[in-house]
Amino acid sequence: MYRYDEFDHTLVAERVATFRRQVARRLSGDLSEDQFKPLRLMNGLYLQLHAYMLRVNIPYGCLSSRQLRQLAFIARRYDRNFGHFTTRQNIQYNWIKLDETPDVLAALAAVEMNAMQSSGNCVRNITADQFAGRxxxxxxxxxxxxxxxxxxxxxxxxxxxxxxxxxxxxxxxxxxxxxxxxxxxxxxxxxxxxxxxxxxxxxxxxxxxxxxxxxxxxxxxxxxxxxxxxxxxxxxxxxxxxxxxxxxxxxxxxxxxxxxxxxxxxxxxxxxxxxxxxxxxxxxxxxxxxxxYFADPAWEQLTDASATVARQRSADPAFDVWNRANVVAHRRPGYAIVNLSLKAPGIAPGDLTADQMDKVAELTDRFSLGELRVSHRQNLVFPDVQQVDLQALWQALQGVSLATPNIGTLTDIIACPGLDFCALANARAIPVAQDIGRHFTDVAALQDIGELTINISGCMNACGHHHVGHIGILGVEKNGLEFYQLTLGGSSGEDASLGDRLGRSISAAEVPVAIEAIVTRYKALREGEERFLDTYRRVGLEPFKEAVYGQNPPRRQAVA
Amino acid sequence: MDPTGQMVLANRLADGQVVFLATDGSWVEDIARGALARDAVAAQRLLADAQLAESRNVVVEPYLIDIRDAAGRRQPVAFREAIRAAGPTVRTDLEG
Structure with a gap:
């Protein structure tokens, strides 16, 4: 990982000291809100619906265990015991106090982190492939x-x-x-x-x-x-x-x-x-x-251990399912890349509690050479796990609800904070993701459906990447009530495309039913190994429109 | 449902907490203890008091919201303001 040099340390320390003075001047009334707002935004501090929100940079998604422990400390000491990983590979705290923000920034600086340019009209955090180097x-x-x-x-x-x-x-x-x-x-x-x-x-x-x-x-x-x-x-x-x-x-x-x-x-x-x-x-x-700084870590000289893992997988179906969904091949023999799902059923996508952060930091040291990554799909990654350790890691992750075997499946949902936290949102996003997660809990069924991304945004600003979800969900407000527009066929990959709008918006309660209808139609239409996206690109919108809005549309009672 | 009145809501400057203007000019976190203006004149008077507090750096971005009566409890009419008043509908396990 990159380490701050003397210049970086000085720059960040001076920035913290400057912001401390600016906060004092704001609290004493020497600065008005209009004068102060651009200054706080330059340091990642927003004023949201319920409180100040601080967005902390995680440069290109790379974190050390030491940094994660500090993020846990900040969540406990200055926030409400959790943080939220975002689609820009950053972390946000939702309950930061203005008068404590300089102390939070100082705590970040102590582990070579900052919030500079995480907001404002400037170049933001640079993002990258979460598997970079591996x-x-x-x-x-x-x-x-x-x-x-x-x-x-x-x-x-x-x-x-x-x-x-x-x-x-x-x-x-x-x-x-x-x-x-x-x-x-x-x-x-x-x-x-x-x-x-x-x-x-x-x-x-x-x-x-x-x-x-x-x-x-x-x-x-x-x-x-x-x-x-x-x-x-x-x-x-x-x-x-x-x-x-x-x-x-x-x-x-x-x-x-x-x-x-x-x-x-x-x-x-x-x-x-x-x-x-x-x-x-x-x-x-x-x-x-x-x-x-990004040289290969101290990998051991190992031979490929796939045969051992295969034996463990055949002896334990649940371990097998997790491997299939969450483990990715590594370029170094004997190692694997492991995805930690932050999408357990009923959990807000991207959220991690302080206790989970501490446990993940401990497991990072034990299993992944002290380094982890954040993905833009709001999950964590252990980049350097020995294949022979996979089963022990899986068992440890189960203890902190981070072993849900759903990476790349339809419950691996991107969701922005939505109207539960964000001042710009028109509708909630997290409860919709939670409902879908609770609706589709059968692991075998999820793996049968295969690769299918669902992305949810609570407004047109699209922080939840709804335009490029295989299924996109956009929250809108109509007459004081929340509704959701579905799009199909988006992709954020090398074959990037924007989704097509399916039809009229539906209530939150109807969303899981509509997703079920779309998936059922896909399974009936797919040919061979086609992913949902391939089938959609071959057959177009109409069959899915008919599945959702046809003569017997799946519909539950709309609720406010 | 028709509103029964209006209240002023804002963020408290120092910690960002959502607060309501009370009749004695203080800012309270409990919606039931805030001042309820039952006509337009009273509402404008409340807003003027709030803007004075804003200029004195007590609160940020005060504005009037419509309130209705819901089984004897004050309920913001707009969905957004109801969430602001009551807090997020998720992560209620992690209240501060």
Whole structure:
């Protein structure tokens, strides 16, 4: 993992001290709310429905056990004993007090964490494949590049007041697990024709009220040109992005108004001016210095233990089911990647209690070399588990309700905080996810349905990624009541697509029944090994529309 | 259902807690102890008091909400305000 150097420590410590003074001036009345609001947002502090909410950066989803223990301490000491992992691989605390926030930031700084630029119109936390450095299909580890971009974008003087927020994701694998094409800038590490690895550069993706899949504006960019090219993109956006209407201020609107070709031309023109600027040319030694932080950990020399695991699996069906759903092949013989599901039936997706955090930290040290990851699908990952330890880990995870075997199935739901917490929401999201989780508890049935993502947002801002769920659910408000619009056919993968609206919105009580109808129809229509998404793309909306709204629509009593 | 009156709701500055303006000018967490304005004139007077408190940095973003009577208890008419007044409908196991 990256470790703060002296410069990082000083920067974060000074930022905490500055914010402590700003909070004191706000509490004494020297600063008005209008003056203070942009200052607190720059430090990740929102004012939500019930309290202040603090969003803490987890850079590209990487956490150490020591950091997780500190997050548990903060949850206990300053919040209500839990935290919520988000679709940007961050953690949010929902009950932070303003007058205690500087102490929370100081506690974070003590373990090399911060909340800088987790809000505001600036470059946000860089996200990445949660299996970075471990996946079998990976071409190159994206984390050193994420770290380089983080350092370039933190307190970048030119890009601290962009027209709107700016999100960057990086993946080094052909299978996209990081929703790269739905970002303001998405980067895939790819070889060119000569086998040299560089970046495919995608711009203008995004969700929200105006969703777009991003456009590739450069098939291949040399690594040494990364920062100058990003600088050119940000500069074109900063100068030309709309500032008159926040709904139209993201780069996706600019790219789609100009057309990807024209946007590329403007970027290239700017890039030619700046590409050899010394401060944008990162010395090879610096890249090597950063890359060294992400060197392979102290793996043992092991041989593949699949045969042992297979024997254990055949002796224990529940262990077998968990392996099938939650364990992923590792690039190192004798090791496995393990997903910890934060989607136990009836639990708010992404929530983890302080006690669970402490237990996970202990298990991280015992089973995964002291490091874990957060996925954008709001789960945790142990990247380095010995295959021979899988059964012991599984048993330990069961004790803290983190062994639900549902990764990639329809109860592995993304849900934003919704109207239970968020000041922007129109409808609740968490209870809908909980209802679906309680409705589909048969593990064998879930595995028979196979890969099927459900994403739920409580408003058009789409923090719950509803546009790209295989089944998307959007909460809307009608005459003071909550209703939900379903979309089908979205994908956040390398085959990214936006979902199609199924029909009229339905009540919360009808949602699980509608999902059941969609799944039943899919099972009747699927051919061979087709996933739900494949079947949907082959047959289209109509069969599912008929299943949900047909002559005998599944319907329960609507409730407020 | 028609509202029976209006109350002022805000976040308390120091901790963000949802609070209601009371008749004595204090801010209370219990909706039953807040001031209920039964006509528009009284409501505007309440709001003016709240805005004064906002300018004195006691609360943030005060505004009027419609209240109805629900079996003898005060209930915000709008769904959003009902959740603000009562707290989240989830994670009730982890009350502070």
């Amino acid at each position: 996946a079998q299909d990976e071409i190159e580890d994206p984390r050193p590049w994420c770290e380089l971009i983080r350092q370039w974008s933190i307190l970048h003087p030119e890009f601290s007041y962009l027209p709107r927020k700016f999100k960057i994701a990086v993946s080094g694998a052909p299978q996209d697990r990081a929703a790269v094409k739905l970002h303001d800038v998405g980067l895939y590490l790819r070889p060119n024709g000569a086998g040299v690895i560089g970046f495919e550069v995608i711009v203008g993706g995004g969700q929200g009220r105006l969703p777009y899949v991003g456009h590739t504006i450069r098939e291949w960019l040399a690594k040494e040109d990364l920062l100058s090219y990003l600088e050119a993109i940000l500069r074109i956006y900063n100068l030309g992005g709309r500032r008159d209407n926040p709904q139209k201020a993201r780069i996706k609107v600019q790219v789609n108004a100009l057309g990807a070709e024209e946007f590329r031309r403007l970027v290239d023109e700017e890039w030619e001016q700046i590409r050899f600027t010394p401060q944008l040319t990162v010395p090879r030694a610096e890249i090597e210095r950063i890359t060294a």
